[in-house]
Amino acid sequence: MTKATVRTALPGPAPAVLVLTVPPAERDEEKEREAELRSLMDTAHRSVAATLSQHLARNVAATRIGSGKVEELAALVASSGAGEVIFDCQLTPSQQRNLEEATKVKVLDYDELILEIFALNARTHQARLAVELARLEYAKSRLKRLWSHLDRQSFGGAVTGASGAVGGVGEKQIELDRRQVRDRIVSLRRELIEVAARKDRAVEARTGCFNVCLVGYTNAGKSTLMNSLTSAGVVAEDRLFATLDTRSSRLRLDAVGRAIDVVLSDTVGFIRNLPPQLIASFHATLAEVREADLLLHVADCSRDVMEQQIATVESVLTQIGCGDIPQIMVFNKADAIWSKTLVATARKRQKRSAVVSARTGAGLDELKMLIATEALKRTTRATVRFPAANGALAAHIRANAAVNRESYDGSTAVLDITADSAVIAALDGRAVVVAR
Ligand SMILES: Nc1nc2c(ncn2[C@@H]2O[C@H](COP(=O)(O)OP(=O)(O)O)[C@@H](O)[C@H]2O)c(=O)[nH]1
């Protein structure tokens, strides 16, 4: 069974009610913000039961939103059967606690949602450590909230006079937790320094395959593009890609009459208003991009802020050491283009670019051709022959190359493979290699 099947079999969190807190001055951005939040929910494998907007300039100290809205929220949670509430902004621990009391479900703020996305997307050891550190630092300030249920549920109300002792139980637990969290934070920091020193590369290198990573802003259409590129495609054999996780798909491209397989991976999107304390874990989560052979930088050309978004993504890519990876600039949402002139000007600055609509499918063939051309530059196809009894060599080839066909010539194994030219060159001497 592949990881993908395991993942989809797990029940996801119950659908959520989204709360948008929109200052009156930003009202015309409301639709945009909702789309962005929904896109983040999608990335976090969560579903949306309903949305509630609050147009309010000030932050109500106790509950963030006004008391009338809190009532409305509680009613909406009950009527939609939602299992949690997610805010598009930061909440203080006490706001979170008060809102949970009013709605009777878990309330998450924006940082918690983002942290969860990072946790889901952390694939290297280093990224997992960085995300755990950020989560603990977040949790440290909220331990009181975690344990407040102990006071209320188990001992609260009925037993009058006992509340002093009850507070003691919660307080003791918080003290204990606080110490544990502090210790773990110290050890995580130390471990992160060691890992950085070792230049740890725990990404399962999918050598032999051409790795393409989708990068770009949240809501640019990366996941939609990934689906439309792969859904119609002919897929290669499953076992070649047994290590793929749910965010990767294989794509077979036709490169001038020759089939070429590439692995396409969706990444966590660049997020507007990324809280500063999450930047380190965001970068660590993206580090896997460094292993890519090609980046598809997806930009939303239906937006007037396209240029700024492109510039932000470029600068982050440079910061994390991905500035030199070949890139195809993909101007997505051509069906809703904001300005043809703007896109034409932006295209002039790019070596390779395509204007597509992941929604209608326009331009996707051209994009596939561009990807295939890049992939062809890097991969070689060859036929290798070696004694079938040499299981170690067969395993080595399977781990490092894509096997297109295999047959036996008596006791000789004959494999038609596609791999990085260096991998094929290294087989020389251990097998008879004929380039194709
Ligand atoms: N009009 C239009 N909308 C699109 C297109 N591609 C994606 N979208 C929409 O943009 C939103 C964000 O898409 P998504 O793939 O989740 O973005 P991601 O955050 O980059 O993965 C969704 O509402 C999509 O339906 C497109 O080509 N045209």
Ligand SMILES: [Mg+2]
């Ligand atoms: Mg996405």
